Amino acid sequence: MQTKIVITGGPGTGKSTVIKELAKRNFMCMPEISRDITQNARQNGTEQLFLTKPLLFSELLLEGRINQYLEAEKKNSALVFFDRGIPDVHAYMNYISIDYPKKYINTSNFYRYNYVFLMAPWEEIYITDNERYENFEQALAIHNHLEKTYIALNYSIIAVPTGTIEERTDFILNAIK
Numbered sequence: 001m002q003t004k005i006v007i008t009g010g011p012g013t014g015k016s017t018v019i020k021e022l023a024k025r026n027f028m029c030m031p032e033i034s035r036d037i038t039q040n041a042r043q044n045g046t047e048q049l050f051l052t053k054p055l056l057f058s059e060l061l062l063e064g065r066i067n068q069y070l071e072a073e074k075k076n077s078a079l080v081f082f083d084r085g086i087p088d089v090h091a092y093m094n095y096i097s098i099d100y101p102k103k104y105i106n107t108s109n110f111y112r113y114n115y116v117f118l119m120a121p122w123e124e125i126y127i128t129d130n131e132r133y134e135n136f137e138q139a140l141a142i143h144n145h146l147e148k149t150y151i152a153l154n155y156s157i158i159a160v161p162t163g164t165i166e167e168r169t170d171f172i173l174n175a176i177k
Contacts, residue, residue, distance in 0.1 A: 003078060004069070004112075005176060006085035007160075008150070009119030010143035012136075014168065018119070018160075019083040021169040028077035030068045032084050034061055054098050062089045062107060069111045079176070086111050091149035095142050108153055116155045117172055118147060122162050 007015045016032055023029045037060050065086045072080040090104040121139045150157055158175050160168055 002080060003114045004080050005115040006082045006113045007117045008084050008088055008146055010121050010139035012139055013119035013121055015083055015119055017165055018169050019081060021165050022081050027079055027081055028075050029081045030072055033064045037061060054096055058089050058093055085113055087149050087153055088146060091146045095145040115176055116150050116157050117160050118157045119160045
């Protein structure tokens, strides 16, 4: 049976960097897809789809994350790492206080992960860019919503300590052994 591992956390916590390190070590990794959705919307004239049409953005993201989950199941890999999980979608909706359909929670309960690693905001490495518009205080609030969401779905969360990319990656790998 395949072991599915989510690496989640607020923006700028080093998730994607650790995912890249895991991929470099030949682990199967599913990348973050929200940047693709944001960039596609920008090409079609909407600067920040999440801010202007949060429900549409979240629908696209939910569909994309479900597809990633199903795609991972087809891979001949004992371990699969995900840069964010399906529950992240409604955690962000909670963060911006937008109502969303019950299917978000039902979907999160249907597509389950074996491990959830949470990376806390780390001011020393935090930067903003074209797709990451949140300031550090907002990143902290998002972190709290992610933690609450995964706990509400009965996940045991493993906090990833700060450190080098290699140390953080080793921590995750050692925790799943």
